[in-house]
Amino acid sequence: MKVSGLSFDQGGWFDVYAIAMYDRSKQELSDKMKDLTHLDNPGSVQQIKQWLADNGMEMESLGKKEVAAAIKSAPPELADVLTLRQQLAKSSVKKYQAMKTAVCKDGRAHGMFQFYGANRSGRWAGRIIQLQNLPQNHMPDLEQARDIVKSGDYEMVSLLYDDVPDTLSQLIRTTFIPRPGYKFIVSDFSAIEARVLSYLANEKWRMEVFNNNGDxxxxxxxxxxxxxxxxHGQNAHLRQKGKIAELALGYGGSVGALKAMGALDMGLTEDELYPLVASWRSANPNIVQFWWDVDSCVTNTVEKHIRTETHGIIFSYKSGMMFITLPSGRQLSYVKPRMGYNRFGSESVTYEGVGQNKKWERIESYGPKFVENIVQAISRDILAYAMKTLRCCETVGHVHDELIIECDPRVSLEVVCEQMGQTPPWVPGLKLNADEYECRFYMKS
Known part of the structure; x- marks a missing residue:
């Protein structure tokens, strides 16, 4: 019998013990904060910022990154307050409450994936518990921590783990389990967007890296x-620069994208950023050309209402809409496109859609941004193709480029991986690779 939804670990640990432990920990942390600061409401951002300023530390923001950076250079007494603030601000544990309300009569959560929820690419969007943004787990003793929390022993948890909210946060994934007598196989595509981008742009040296399973x-x-x-060998220190460049620069990003990706936090200096951008673009000329080929096609289609094509992607205009036809045959739609001006005063394509403020508005775009939409949309179609290929399995969840499969213990991990890595017929020559692991509760390996 086919099942749907994700099953929760029954027994009350996540909806009773985890929530109770978080509430108790939050109260203890708040009491410590009051003792150190003598504030009436240590949870108030304004009061904490004022207290820090009174003690010689001006902070414009108490965001996660800003607090983490400030702790490194703060005097011990201020570092203690900032650390407590960081722990109190942990909001991901609220997902336990969301899980409690999401459990259906069958002990499973349903309706957690909205079809075509991401309107630019057509990817599924997370709903209710939001599996797409669950905290990762990096604890070496994850199973032990899980067992202790399940026992309800708060004193043991607080004794063994310095940061109780963070521990509970890392355990969120583990509340999802297969039904009795089954196991999870978690399989995800390796560097799928980088592979698709390289394939479309015909950046051959990158495709060779992927074909040879290189780094x-x-x-x-x-x-x-x-x-x-x-x-782990010669010039290993340069790998970090290669990594940050790969993550930030594939869709036209520049210095700002590197900063947003945390380049400065990773040890790069301000002076290194622009040369890094220039080096990456110089090493990937076909990708850069792909950006502007797409930009030219979009501009011509919008201005002249004609059909254009580049790199196997078709652009067309009909009834006040621009359509981008993907290799799979699926189309991306852009409402009422026209030429306008971007925030920098340069001419660009604009269209109507839901903006960052969740309001219907006119959105500016350009070649690299359309390339991002195209690559992510094709990656989504490849995942959908894999789900069809594995239709004999029970896929109970999917997160970005990852499938969560609930199956009989006899199902081969290697076979699932091989099936998922099959290339769709509409992207011949694209080498896919899937990484997989099996587990008795959901986790990030």
Whole structure:
């Protein structure tokens, strides 16, 4: 019998013990904060910022990154307050409450994925519990921590783990389990967007890296700096630069994208950022050309209402809409496109849609941004193709480029991986690779 939804670990640990532990920990942390600051409401951002200012530390924001950076240089007494603030601000544990309200009569959560929820790419969007943004788990003793929380022993949890909210946060994934007598196989595509982008742009050296199961971060750094780079060998220090460049620059990003991706936090200096952008673009000329080929096609289609094509992607205009036809045959739609001006005063394509403020508005765009939509949309179609290929299995969840399969213990991990890695017929020559693991509760391996 086919099942749907994700099953929760029954027994009350996540909807009773985890929530109770978080509430108790929050109260203890709040009491410590009051003792250190003598504030009436230590949870108030304004009061904390004022207290820090009175003690010689001006902070414009108490965001996660800003607090983490400030702790490194703060005097011990201020660092203690900032650490407590960081722990009190942990909001992901509220997902336990969402889980409690999401459990249906069959002990499973349903309706957690909205079809075509991401309107630019057509990807599924997370709903209710939001599996797409669950905290990752990095604890070496994850199962032990899970068992202790399940026992309800708060004193043991607080004794063994310095940060109780963070521990509970990392355990959120583990509340999802297969039904009795089954196991989870979690399989996800490796570097799917980088593979699709390289394939569409015909950036051959990158495709060779993927075809040979190489490390794209090392290969990218090697291409950028003209020296061999090995993960644990020669010029290994350059791999980090290759990684941040790969993550930030594939869709026209520049210095701002590197900063947003945390380049400065990773040890890069301000002076290194623009040369890094230039090096990456120089090493990937076909990708850069792909951006502007798409930009030209979009502009011509919008201005002249004609059909254009580049790199196997078709652009057309009909009834006040621009359509981008993907290799799969699916179309992306853009409402009432026209030429306008972007925030920098340059001419660009604009269209109507839901903006960042969740309001219907006119949105500006350009070649690299359309490339991002195209690549993510094709990646989504590849995932959908994999789900059809594995239709004999019970896929109970999918997160970005990952499938969560609930199956009989006899099902082969290797076979599932092989099936998921099959290339759709509409992207011939694209080499896919899937990483997989099996588990008795959901986790990030």
């Amino acid at each position: 794209i971060y090392c290969a990218s750094a090697s291409a950028m700096f003209g020296v061999p780079v090995e993960k």
